[in-house]
Amino acid sequence: xxxxxxxxxxxxxxxxxxxxxxxxxxxxxxxxxxxxxxxxxxxxxxxxxxxxxxxxxxxxxxxxxxxxxxxxxxxxxxxxxxxxxxxxxxxxxxxxxxxxxxxxxxxxxxxxxxxxxxxxxxxxxxxxxxxxxxxxxxxxxxxxxxxxxxxxxxxxxxxxxxxxxxxxxxxxxxxxxxxxxxxxxxxxxxxxxxxxxxxxxxxxxxxxxxxxxxxxxxxxxxxxxxxxxxxxxxxxxxxxxxxxxxxxxxxxxxxxxxxxxxxxxxxxxxxxxxxxxxxxxxxxxxxxxxxxxxxxxxxxxxxxxxxxxxxxxxxxxxxxxxxxxxxxxxxxxxxxxxxxxxxxxxxxxxxxxxxxxxxxxxxxxxxxxxxxxxxxxxxxxxxxxxxxxxxxxxxxxxxxxxxxxxxxxxxxxxxxxxxxxxxxxxxxxxxxxxxxxxxxxxxxxxxxxxxxxxxxxxxxxxxxxxxxxxxxxxxxxxxxxxxxxxxxxxxxxxxxxxxxxxxxxxxxxxxxxxxxxxxxxxxxxxxxxxxxxxxxxxxxxxxxxxxxxxxxxxxxxxxxxxxxxxxxxxxxxxxxxxxxxxxxxxxxxxxxxxxxxxxxxxxxxxxxxxxxxxxxxxxxxxxxxxxxxxxxxxxxxxxxxxxxxxxxxxxxxxxxxxxxxxxxxxxxxxxxxxxxxxxxxxxxxxxxxxxxxxxxxxxxxxxxxxxxxxxxxxxx
Amino acid sequence: xxxxxxxxxxxxxxxxxxxxxxxxxxxxxxxxxxxxxxxxxxxxxxxxxxxxxxxxxxxxxxxxxxxxxxxxxxxxxxxxxxxxxxxxxxxxxxxxxxxxxxxxxxxxxxxxxxxxxxxxxxxxxxxxxxxxxxxxxxxxxxxxxxxxxxxxxxxxxxxxxxxxxxxxxxxxxxxxxxxxxxxxxxxxxxxxxxxxxxxxxxxxxxxxxxxxxxxxxxxxxxxxxxxxxxxxxxxxxxxxxxxxxxxxxxxxxxxxxxxxxxxxxxxx
Numbered sequence: 001x002x003x004x005x006x007x008x009x010x011x012x013x014x015x016x017x018x019x020x021x022x023x024x025x026x027x028x029x030x031x032x033x034x035x036x037x038x039x040x041x042x043x044x045x046x047x048x049x050x051x052x053x054x055x056x057x058x059x060x061x062x063x064x065x066x067x068x069x070x071x072x073x074x075x076x077x078x079x080x081x082x083x084x085x086x087x088x089x090x091x092x093x094x095x096x097x098x099x100x101x102x103x104x105x106x107x108x109x110x111x112x113x114x115x116x117x118x119x120x121x122x123x124x125x126x127x128x129x130x131x132x133x134x135x136x137x138x139x140x141x142x143x144x145x146x147x148x149x150x151x152x153x154x155x156x157x158x159x160x161x162x163x164x165x166x167x168x169x170x171x172x173x174x175x176x177x178x179x180x181x182x183x184x185x186x187x188x189x190x191x192x193x194x195x196x197x198x199x200x201x202x203x204x205x206x207x208x209x210x211x212x213x214x215x216x217x218x219x220x221x222x223x224x225x226x227x228x229x230x231x232x233x234x235x236x237x238x239x240x241x242x243x244x245x246x247x248x249x250x251x252x253x254x255x256x257x258x259x260x261x262x263x264x265x266x267x268x269x270x271x272x273x274x275x276x277x278x279x280x281x282x283x284x285x286x287x288x289x290x291x292x293x294x295x296x297x298x299x300x301x302x303x304x305x306x307x308x309x310x311x312x313x314x315x316x317x318x319x320x321x322x323x324x325x326x327x328x329x330x331x332x333x334x335x336x337x338x339x340x341x342x343x344x345x346x347x348x349x350x351x352x353x354x355x356x357x358x359x360x361x362x363x364x365x366x367x368x369x370x371x372x373x374x375x376x377x378x379x380x381x382x383x384x385x386x387x388x389x390x391x392x393x394x395x396x397x398x399x400x401x402x403x404x405x406x407x408x409x410x411x412x413x414x415x416x417x418x419x420x421x422x423x424x425x426x427x428x429x430x431x432x433x434x435x436x437x438x439x440x441x442x443x444x445x446x447x448x449x450x451x452x453x454x455x456x457x458x459x460x461x462x463x464x465x466x467x468x469x470x471x472x473x474x475x476x477x478x479x480x481x482x483x484x485x486x487x488x489x490x491x492x493x494x495x496x497x498x499x500x501x502x503x504x505x506x507x508x509x510x511x512x513x514x515x516x517x518x519x520x521x522x523x524x525x526x527x528x529x530x531x532x533x534x535x536x537x538x539x540x541x542x543x544x545x546x547x548x549x550x551x552x553x554x555x556x557x558x559x560x561x562x563x564x565x566x567x568x569x570x571x572x573x574x575x576x577x578x579x580x581x582x583x584x585x586x587x588x589x590x591x592x593x594x595x596x597x598x599x600x601x602x603x604x605x606x607x608x609x610x611x612x613x614x615x616x617x618x619x620x621x622x623x624x625x626x627x628x629x630x631x632x633x634x635x636x637x638x639x640x641x642x643x644x645x646x647x648x649x650x651x652x653x654x655x656x657x658x659x660x661x662x663x664x665x666x667x668x669x670x671x672x673x674x675x676x677x678x679x680x681x682x683x684x685x686x687x688x689x690x691x692x693x694x695x696x697x698x699x700x701x702x703x704x705x706x707x708x709x710x711x712x713x714x715x716x
Numbered sequence: 717x718x719x720x721x722x723x724x725x726x727x728x729x730x731x732x733x734x735x736x737x738x739x740x741x742x743x744x745x746x747x748x749x750x751x752x753x754x755x756x757x758x759x760x761x762x763x764x765x766x767x768x769x770x771x772x773x774x775x776x777x778x779x780x781x782x783x784x785x786x787x788x789x790x791x792x793x794x795x796x797x798x799x800x801x802x803x804x805x806x807x808x809x810x811x812x813x814x815x816x817x818x819x820x821x822x823x824x825x826x827x828x829x830x831x832x833x834x835x836x837x838x839x840x841x842x843x844x845x846x847x848x849x850x851x852x853x854x855x856x857x858x859x860x861x862x863x864x865x866x867x868x869x870x871x872x873x874x875x876x877x878x879x880x881x882x883x884x885x886x887x888x889x890x891x892x893x894x895x896x897x898x899x900x901x902x903x904x905x906x907x908x909x910x911x912x913x914x915x916x917x918x919x920x921x922x923x924x925x926x927x928x929x930x931x932x933x934x935x936x937x938x939x940x941x942x943x944x945x946x947x948x949x950x951x952x953x954x955x956x957x958x959x960x961x962x963x964x965x966x967x968x969x970x971x972x973x974x975x976x977x978x979x980x981x982x983x984x
Binding site: 341342396524668694696 | 779
């Protein structure tokens, strides 16, 4: 079973396409420049459309594509922030080098032409049958946040309950046990085997190139946890140009709005230092990043001290093989208090808990090999390892846990023609947990998937796929899931495309949910070894419309049905057990509007998501979900200055589950920003939560009050 | 952009900001209730926390039915306390003891607010609005009632004779130290078992002691718990006239077969 069918398929593909690779080959060279400045552009993606062949421009904007079978091609040049350039009729002759120089122009609105990997292969965002949102480096710099979760709050349809991400209301809040959204780093799942939640601090924002947020069930390609969506973090590329970037930011928290909440006379502050360096050494592109964050916290026992480091190595061999090794390390300590002392003293914790500390560290290592065997056939192989260690040093509980995840994925891609692509692959993972909370357990998952994208008739594209997952837990529990999906995209006009999709998702219970046996915050948690996977069907219909170069509109209506949702259920003895309880339905609409009336000077963005999250069994609202999400931003740029405002609103949550009598309010947060660029330096000021608005996302944790951040960065 | 349009935009933004500024969001709770707790008997060495608990339903069925106060100082003779809470109507207010390294058990009650001499009927406390602090919710907490974690207890079957009262919601098995309990604090309450049922197994954890009365209380919607809730008693032999008593002599001793019949007669 292990890899057998895949190996056969790979051999067949090699035989079918082998003749092509044996034929005489040519190559294509060229240079990419910025049309406005004439500067060379490093990091531009260059793809031969209808093939698996591609490369990236170097520090001087130069590129070279080798081993191209003779023929006539379309070549696409793409990069975030620039309009894609497609060159038709590029002829490649045997044993001769063709040359192609292009100039790229900055986009007014960048979304429509972005390339995403939502379907495990690069495609334009307008070709994706499901909604995909992008956060670019520009967004990170503008919002100036350290952790990714603080940035994702401004993506339409996304909101957070503490550190738990909700995409279109999928997750609610499970006290960190399990996630209904899957996180990938460069396409590799990074979810610890014990808690199964997302560790947002593993990759700090400065290391990220961009983030793709795929909405709706994505298990047909990604398997467990992709029930409500997928967050794919694409880390920065290791480019050959020697470059060092330093970034220092420091900030202070304002005093609480209400005198009753002032708990200290100290000035509460935080600071971050990040240094990264990239260069080419010995034929290898190297990217190295180090960072440190420390904070007193804005509330008692909210202090933290964290360190992180990353190394990424990339090299291309014979123009056919691309090899990337990346590692990320993160660790440190933070205060561990889970709830406030009382709403009267909302920034303090109960006296016994003031010394509670959580120590943790994480390490991930991924080896990614991309092999363009021929122009029609490519193979991607990923080997991954993720380790997550934590220790709770609480006044009433000392527990430690170490989770190891070993993963392997082999994916094949056949580009039959420009409009017909097939991907298929197999994925295996082994979770090994040694834990004081859940005991010692192993869990093994074997999966296989296939997906075809083809043009049915002119401008109508069909995507159909299926994935099978088999899960074995060491106690003898076994489960298997089939996750089909189908999608249609119709490019009705050049500026208008419509999409329709339906897909199944599932999430296998995390080991915490299945095996946790502990006393936590005075509540007894007992195991439930028979937990079934929770499942969902997500359906979506949407359109994106770009009537003018400076206007972009995306509208979607969605309907998601959930079965057997796993929820913590407190009983009358104050004992909590995770059980399959809820049949739920979430329906809603989502609108994104972007406008840039004064190109590259003034930009507006407005996003709205309206939802009806219903617990069908109990005929009541689902807990921890907001019905209305609204976000907006205005950015004004003039020469070396930039200023902006961004705001978000989440309506009052209908239901808290553990303490339903607690007060709840809507979330209304406004952040402002100003920055000045003096090459190579950038100085920026942020005021976050400008109105010093007080709110919670779940019971008994007040969110940060107004804080001021000063950042100085330089690219050397 | 035209300067006039910029001005318009700035004006709209200023108005939005001003409107938002007037809304502070969440505020500190200023309403609630307060009183004095007098502790009697010795503080157990294994005391972890003692808190005031207010329950919107008595007895509470889940954590969502209760509001927990902040931990009270340990080792004192008396303490003034204040519980801040949004406007709510509490059916009962009590003092709950928590043992070190053990989870919360809200049935581990060492004191209850009784405004009258009827010690079977906890006093209710109503917080009418967001600015009222109800005073005078005084209690006596008897530390000898603190139950440490034990494995000992009783179990048996609950059987039903006759028809359930229409408004019955749950059944609680209770064990009393004296044969004639003088109030709720003489009684160890079990956890609610949803009603109706034809028969149901129960388990009740009890510390070592002699219990002279073991019975089942039927809770009805809208009615408060009291002696009239007692609808079945344990008898050692079916023909006995006097209710049976049991004695648990160790932390691990468990007695099976402590069966109780709920006798509803012909009641509908």
